[in-house]
Amino acid sequence: MPDLKEKNDRPKRPHLLTLDNNRKLHMTGVLSMDNYDEKQIIATLSENKIIVDGLGLTVDKLSVEEGIIDISGSVSAVRYAKTAEKGSLFKRLVK
Numbered sequence: 700m701p702d703l704k705e706k707n708d709r710p711k712r713p714h715l716l717t718l719d720n721n722r723k724l725h726m727t728g729v730l731s732m733d734n735y736d737e738k739q740i741i742a743t744l745s746e747n748k749i750i751v752d753g754l755g756l757t758v759d760k761l762s763v764e765e766g767i768i769d770i771s772g773s774v775s776a777v778r779y780a781k782t783a784e785k786g787s788l789f790k791r792l793v794k
Contacts, residue, residue, distance in 0.1 A: 711745045712766045716777065724751060724770040724777070732761060732768065742768060743782065752776040 714728030726742065726749070733748070734741040735758060740751040756772035 714744050714746075716749075718774060718777065721774045722771060724768075724774055726768045726770070727766055729763065729766045729768050731763060732758070737772070740768075740770060747782055748780045750776075750778050750780060752778075 712728040712730065715726070717725045719725075728744050729742050730745060731743045732740065733743055735756075737756050738752065738754065740756055740758065742749050742751075751770060751774060753772050753774040753776070756770055756774070758768060759771050760767060760769035762768075
């Protein structure tokens with residue numbers, strides 16, 4: 700399946716998140732995992748970042764090729780954050 704490209708040259712992948720009883724989280728559409736410890740996991744999606752907060756978090760499966768992360772532990776929050784476009788600071792300075 701060919702990757703669709705966005706204007707920022709990141710592959711566009713469909714994103715799906717399934718949270719089972721606040722203990723198991725399955726995510727698709729993942730491009731990379733940026734940070735991981737037992738209290739927080741940060742991953743990059745095609746349009747934004749996803750931040751998972753909790754206690755005793757472990758990554759059970761990570762496949763960047765497939766775009767999948769499986770997480771277990773006590774999940775207390777899942778939130779999204781916009782990613783900055785490359786060169787956006789320069790674009791703002793030039794305006």
